[in-house]
Amino acid sequence: MRLRLVFYNDNLYHKRKMFCKYTGFSEISTPFFVSKSIYTHFFCTFVPSKQEIMANTITKRSENYSEWYNDIVAKAELAENSDVRGCMVIRPYGYSIWERMQRILDDKFKETGHVNAYFPLFIPKSFLSKEAEHVEGFAKECAVVTHYRLKANPEGKGLIVDPDAKLEEELVIRPTSETIIWNTYRNWIQSYRDLPLLINQWANVVRWELRTRMFLRTAEFLWQEGHTAHSSAEEAVAETKQMLDVYTEFAEKTLAIPVIKGVKTPNERFAGALDTYCIEAMMQDGKALQAGTSHFLGQNFAKAFDVKFANKENQMEYVWATSWGVSTRLIGALIMAHSDDDGLRLPPVLAPVQVVFVPIYKTEEEKKAVLDKCYELADQLKKAGIRIKVDADETKRSGWKFAEWEMKGVPVRLAMGPRDLANQQIESARRDTKEKSSVSTGEGFVENISQLLSDIQQNLFNQAKALRESRTYKADTMEEFKQILEGENPGFIYAHWDGTTETELKIKEETAATIRCIPIGNPLEEGVCIYSGKPSTQRVVFAKAY
Template sequence: MSKGLPKRSEDYSLWYNELVKRADLAENSPVRGCMVIKPYGYSIWEKMQAQLDKMFKETGHVNAYFPLFIPKSYLSKEAKHVEGFAKECAVVTHYRLKNSEDGKSVIVDPEAKLEEELIVRPTSETVIWSTYKNWIQSYRDLPLLVNQWANVVRWEMRTRLFLRTTEFLWQEGHTAHATKEEAIAETVQMMNIYAQFAEEHMALPVVKGVKSENERFAGAEDTYCIEAMMQDGKALQAGTSHFLGQNFAKAFDVKFATKEGGLEYVWGTSWGASTRLMGALIMAHSDDNGLVLPPKLAPIQVVIIPIYKTDEESKNISEKANEIITKLRSKGISVKFDDRDTHKPGWKFAEYELKGVPVRIAMGPRDLENNSVEIARRDTLSKEIVNLEGVKIEEYISELLDIIQKAIFEKALNFKHEMTTEVDSWKEFESLLENKGGFLSAHWDGTNETEEKIKELTKATIRCIPIDRKTEAGKCILTGKPSEGRVLFARAY
């Protein structure tokens, strides 16, 4: 293996970038700001995708696919929406190339200009709501619960693998309802699904809340979110769910005939989570040795590494390893037997540690004699010798994976608690942001101006107004004006 990773404590950003590359998750592409997701990284995304897709379908949603290109005029129909995305849009103006006069390159054919420019989707509300106009006529067509898995483009100036790239993968749900109450219930349900996924599968504790007006999705009446805390004390938004009211229905004239025979605009929601979740997974759990993956999302849950000197030893260990593999796979555990003779066991240990494989089993000739194996946990780096006499190895490993999943969550939960501080003075607010970071629970007077001023002074934003916050009288951290309750501030990705 190459030299060790940079230390998180010395350069967190460099540690993150190096880990993404060295663990074979992703790399920069020839196109500035875009990334190549490598097979190991993509296999983690596939596990995330499969679980989220299952949860969506269990709540009545179905998948569809909509065009990558959106007519520019569509974006003009919802004023707040276009304002929110205008600076990030990639625009297609021509549809053909031709050879240059000297034949040495290709140029844009000036004769092939589009009558109307097309926007490469930054999000799909506009094209989907124009489609829903044709799909929805009556209350019988509602609710319409559609999700799509897609790529989107937002022209970013400062990019970082997984966290912020010009093109990224995501899912976006778009639903239409007969009543305001149904739409709000859908919005809250999807926030809860994201939170459940984050906590039960990513082992990532989150805060559920509502965004302030300044942080709200462009074109929404309310944005619900889940916020997570990374190891460097910065917050990361891990999923959002938007109550759109009737804004897009009115913009695209989507009406339905009611049971009573009237005609009304439908109520809408949209919700999404992206490959940014990969960044959250890495930054929340990993250490100076590499990735630490929760077993539920690890592409390889167990790796078996043989230690031998002779062909005979290799053959005997392989036979025992294959017995174990069959038993583990019968329990649905993903296992890899790395019997490559091109690398030494120590090199392999370091490689799978870097890649975050939750459990490593090592077997040598002495282990065969003693009918035992060495089992190492990635999360704690602890090892133990387990005698296989009277032990069902598949049960033992299955239970160990559950223990590891819970332990990773508990560690992250304890960290989140340590990094959440109630603050009542501006001096302490500034000091904590500079020296510790984390979530600062503080009073705010509810005005956009104060929120903007705090951001300008400290680079901290209101991450959310927690769903479970208590109503309590207080004074705004900056202005001293009356406040109804605390909100969570943090510097964020």
């Protein structure tokens, strides 16, 4: 807000100061007009009070969804934009969430027989051109290394790329690793005895995205990519489906995000795959987010990289391949599935910190008593495997800590002051519902807290599922279809489709909605395509997507 002020020219400084103090306007602008009379004109700009600033740190979800998302990422200290175009810095708290994901998934991969390895970041350009469809898909938007040396700028300051240091063959920074990995597998696989080869790698990849969004689409991101080789198509398909199940369980049990398992249409399929399976989650704005993919690659890469094995009959065959991955994008999914206007809400199974203690005291005496009890209780919880943090930071006040940990989504906050101590209880506040209650610190304390954590986990899942159900529709005509998408609460639409890419693209062009997947175990149902009117045997899931 901007105001023009006129002051009587007597003790101006004092008047400006007082005006600002009592109105919340900041003192601003030099006098822009000094009349010959005894009045001076100013512009003043309104500056909100501290309370207002605090209350408005996070943009309301209902006001501007993408700003709300960016605010959560910033205020919960998950990540920030770096000075490198399209690349983010993942901050310690955001990274600790990724580390939790890594640990849980990695254990699952190991349980299902996989081992980790690491392949090069750089891929010779020629590798990418070996698999025809793969080329088509990955030809663009890759970062390419052309030189290997810098030198002092002969014309002045700084460094230049040494023109004499041009690479014979350019190196592409991996957008995904199929090519380098299959080129390696050729040397590792000779016999059916070498199969299956079940390998995963945790890595960074680069895709030179033109438009980036924190976690959802950045030029560089972190992921895991599994690449397996099998002696039969059946076994490879089984592997593809198994990993999809691993992802599904991870999404639903750990992230508390319900997902639809499905198969991609040919149009949405990974370049070079015969079938792409996926899990699709609904965000709070009704848009779909692909939360994981698993590909049955057939023999495409084996043929492109000449990976053959001798079967039991001593005949040479091409191997069958799969690949599957999830990325730091899941952090974006987590935010958009669960968070509210007060910040992040983390599911307890995933949360790096499940319980935070905030001690409250005035005197030194109280401090010692309260802290002693906090650490004692924290120990009990730790022994029960609960991840806890005692926030004994003396430079911050308790109110600050409450707000901060809420922002960061810690599922349970326990606050203890002298009064609680005397009553042998502690105040617990759950992040999902904001409910507070007093919990006894005696018998059953640990059980109560564990129960609370699993209640929260379940509740977050239920809320996300209820949201999805309330925004899942059936449409039988294009008109209905458009009405849903343009309405207040767009979401997933089950509709008949004639199975052609042409129709799929036309619908996308007209509505911006795409086919997210053909659900696995989808009930068969006679119908006609909403666009072409041609016969169809099942409904597929349409939605706008991230």
